[in-house]
């Protein structure tokens with residue numbers, strides 16, 4: 192959102208130059224206009240909190256032999272778990288619980304085909320009578336495991352837990368903590384029209400909140416954890432670590448799973464610390480802290496955001512690229528929102544649209560280094576990916592970057608005209624400024640063969656699931672930041688646009704926007720069910736982008752003020768030691 196400013200001749204008193212202080216008008220001979228230094232406009236103070244990490248992650252030094260040792264150590268438990276997953280002698284209930292744990296531990300990326308094949312068989316064999324016999328916990332686990340992997344298991348299997356006369360969940364359910372916990376997790380996978388899951392969510396949330404203080408041990412930790420953030424709206428890497436710490440009884444019977452999870456966490460942490468070092472070093476080398484010191488300096492936070500999209504080791508290059516491009520977005524957003532004048536914003540947008548180095552001449556001094564780095568980075572990417580015929584993905588990212596610059600400009604123009612957009616008008620531009628189109632397209636660049644031209648053509652249709660993720664991003668950010676942005680004099684948010692459009696109170700507007708967000712989640716859940724429009728590998732980053740908005744904005748503006756959630760997550764993933772292999 193761009194800053195509100197008083198714009199009579201841009202609303203600024205020119206800063207007095209040293210000459211004007213010592214040479215009162217009329218006492219010196221007039222100087223030709225062109226030679227007069229342009230007065231530097233008075234700029235609003237961006238005063239964002241500084242980074243809480245300084246150079247913390249630059250000092251890491253990767254020992255390649257250690258990384259290799261972990262990669263080798265993974266092999267044996269990986270094969271052992273593969274044998275478990277494909278073991279035909281294991282009964283369906285045990286098998287589904289195993290696949291559930293493997294997924295929650297972040298290990299299903301190792302067996303995409305095996306898991307799919309197993310679930311295909313088990314899903315076809317589903318006998319609804321079976322669900323009449325089993326308990327809430329077992330049913331909920333199976334519901335989740337099927338839905339996580341795209342199988343449309345009907346939510347009718349929960350009907351038997353409702354009292355037929357009152358229509359509400361039975362007393363028995365409210366006494367079954369583990370069952371409620373799992374039902375609460377299941378409810379987040381709900382689709383449009385699944386009223387029973389809407390009700391289940393409200394019911395289990397209220398019940399779990401009521402009893403949480405009476406619980407102890409792992410169960411207390413599990414309930415606290417799920418109430419804070421259910422698995423489905425969490426960051427996969429973090430959720431895997433938390434699950435490992437608090438749900439041991441789910442998987443400890445499988446020694447190979449425990450061993451595999453531990454080695455995998457150690458292996459991934461080394462790789463991710465190295466990636467974080469690389470982007471931190473790049474950021475430092477590019478001297479952004481000197482050229483654009485007014486922006487939010489958030490390298491580890493943005494790397495975490497992108498790690499939230501995909502954590503698989505083979506997307507290492509993809510993460511580096513997407514992190515750099517997202518950091519460019521932070522520079523652009525903060526420049527437009529908190530530093531540049533409207534005239535400068537127009538010039539910067541024009542230069543980005545022209546996308547040629549000669550456009551640098553028209554730019555204010557402070558943004559020139561950024562513009563140069565932006566063009567050079569994209570140039571390098573184009574060269575790198577032309578070699579294997581993948582330059583199309585770089586072009587798509589570039590075009591989306593140009594589009595968001597125009598979107599940010601539109602916000603700035605609205606503000607400059609003291610105009611609050613209508614809600615539909617706001618949302619049209621808001622989906623663009625959510626940044627999720629640029630980020631999801633940039634995420635494709637380094638993904639390799641699966642992100643082919645056909646995949647990109649699908650993205651270009653602006654599919655429902657992508658729209659939903661953008662919408663969640665735009666509105667959840669707005670709901671959490673509108674007061675702060677108003678105080679800073681930034682432009683109207685979705686909350687303001689909604690209030691204006693529907694003439695409702697702030698409270699009602701927020702409630703309604705939260706409902707819109709809930710509905711968009713149902714679109715996302717629907718879009719991840721088979722048959723999917725494109726492969727799950729392409730849909731997962733879109734789903735994960737929506738999750739990351741929840742992670743960053745559920746409790747506060749965690750991006751501007753990263754001292755809570757993001758600091759904890761960064762510490763857990765890149766600072767604290769991963770689970771030890773010794774015990």
Ligand SMILES: CC(C)=CCC/C(C)=C/COP(=O)(O)OP(=O)(O)O
Pocket residue numbers: 192193496517520521524528624625626627664668672750
């Ligand atoms: C989604 C991501 C990772 C985008 C890049 C960083 C960014 C612009 C974050 C939102 O900040 P904001 O709250 O200032 O956004 P806006 O100015 O659009 O409200």
Ligand SMILES: [Mg+2]
Pocket residue numbers: 192524525528
């Ligand atoms: Mg902003």
